[in-house]
Amino acid sequence: MKEIKLIIKKEFKDKYFRGYPLIMTEAILNPQDIKEGRTAILFDQSNRFIGRGYLGNQNKGCGWILTRGKKGLIDYKLFYNKIRNAIEKRRNFYFSKDTNAFRVFNGEGDGIGGLTIDYFDGYYLINWYSGGIYSFKDFILKVLTTLVPYKGIYQKKRFNSGGKYIEEDSFVMGRKAPKPLIIKENGINYAIYLNEGAMVGIFLDQRNVRKALRDNYCKNKSVLNTFSYTGAFSVAAALGEASKTTSVDLASRSLNKTIENFTINNIDHTKHDIVVKDIFDYFTESKRNNTKFDVIILDPPSFATSKKSKFSAESDYTNLLKQAIEITNQNGLIVASTNCSSFNMKKFKGFIEKAFNSLNRKYNIIEEYRLPCDFAVIDEFPEGNYLKVVFIRLA
Missing domain, CATH: 3.30.750.80 (RNA methyltransferase domain (HRMD) like)
Structure with a gap:
């Protein structure tokens, strides 16, 4: 099948010559020629070769460049x-x-x-x-x-x-x-299911963060794991000798999934709290009851919707963090995490600073994590390094 010739607009050509791999519809001079599943050869408006790739619509763009050799084939x-x-x-x-x-x-x-x-x-x-x-x-x-x-x-x-x-x-x-x-x-043991929808039960990109929590931060501490999913952070904290963990997630499935992960690690789940509730309701109740924690883990999805509210990491993380600060003990730790690729670490730290400043509180950043080494990234595509985790000590 003959490959499609696509022309990159002049304002984008430098970006692509530097190695940017994502084919963006807005960068193409002749987007009407884009066809799903076809291979494409890309040139600038001076007919200089850029690369070859495939066309496939996804939320990031309309395809990817796979080779930059003029004789390179997609085979x-x-x-x-x-x-x-x-x-x-x-x-x-x-x-x-x-x-x-x-x-x-x-x-x-x-x-x-x-x-x-x-x-x-x-x-x-x-x-x-x-x-x-x-x-x-x-x-x-x-x-x-x-x-x-x-x-x-x-x-x-x-x-x-x-x-x-x-x-x-x-x-x-x-x-x-x-x-x-x-x-x-x-x-640590974790139960996964390869045949149950898009998510299997664990996010592998948080491996180093779970290890750090277990090894260094949870001994004799009360730990709140928000957006807890299957309780992976809670299990790591419990094995790190946390005095108690509390796992909160809106999805009812999280209850049995978390119990399962505790059980396969020989942890008595009855000594820990597993709560099915909207985290913002839980924050409100905790503040009203003066319930506080030594360690709080904030790892929300980039976007989430409940019957009561919608959450977007880019617009709502500051408010989420403010509510967590208010129920964190003095000298406590907040693990602020996001997998949202639409903003970088500098902007994420800006959310953190804004949250603390609004409450007139001081803090110290003691550790940062990005993607582990098996999640390879390239400098030419910085948004691919999406994971941002900051360990924050309340001063």
Whole structure:
């Protein structure tokens, strides 16, 4: 099939010559020629070659540049080389004795935007973020099964219905994983489900943050885990000898999921609180009852909607942090985290400063975390380094 020629507008050409990989519709002079699933060759308005890529609509743009060599082709060899290189970079993870879950391939950071591959104790999970990258499914599956032994392979199509996963069965090949599949991260057990929608039960990008909490910050402390999901932070805190953890999440499923994670680590869940409630209601009740915590973990989704309210990290994080400050003990710790890619660390720290200043409170930043090393990023695409975590000590 003949590749589509796309022309980059002059105001964007420098950005692309510097290596920017995302094909943005607004940067294209002839957007009417964009067709999902087709390959494209990009030039500037002076007909200078920029690169080759594929077209696939997702929330970030309309495709990704995969090669900048004039003779480079988007073929089996390209996928083989990029995935092989990514696996080689993660070699040490495969031999770890205390961690058997990590990211094998991280999109544009490893040279193929719109594709991620995660490893869970011998099982691989492929995330396809557009119909464009999914059109290369046969190539990518062949590469993966050629390069690594596997127990089973699963997939998530993240491009249906505005990015929501709608397939019931995501199993592809090999043998099916047990339900739950118990994986290990820094010696902690977590229960995951590879066949239950888009989220499997743990966010691998927070691995180093959970370890830091367990090892350094929770001994004899009361810990509040907000937006707690399956209680992964709570389990880490409990294993770090927290005096008590409280997990709060609006989703009713969080109750049983959190109990399950406590149980598989031989922790008595009845000694901890697991609350199904809107976190803002919980903050209000805690302030009214003068309930305070030594450590509060704030890791909200970028966007969230409940019956009462809507939350956007970019516009509402300052207010969220203010409410957390008000129920944090003197000299307490707040772990402020966001995975929102629409703002950088400098702006995130601005939210923190604004929240403390509005309450006339002082603070010290004692640690910062970004994506772990298996979540490869490139300087040419800074928004790919989306995770921002700041450990804040209340002065």
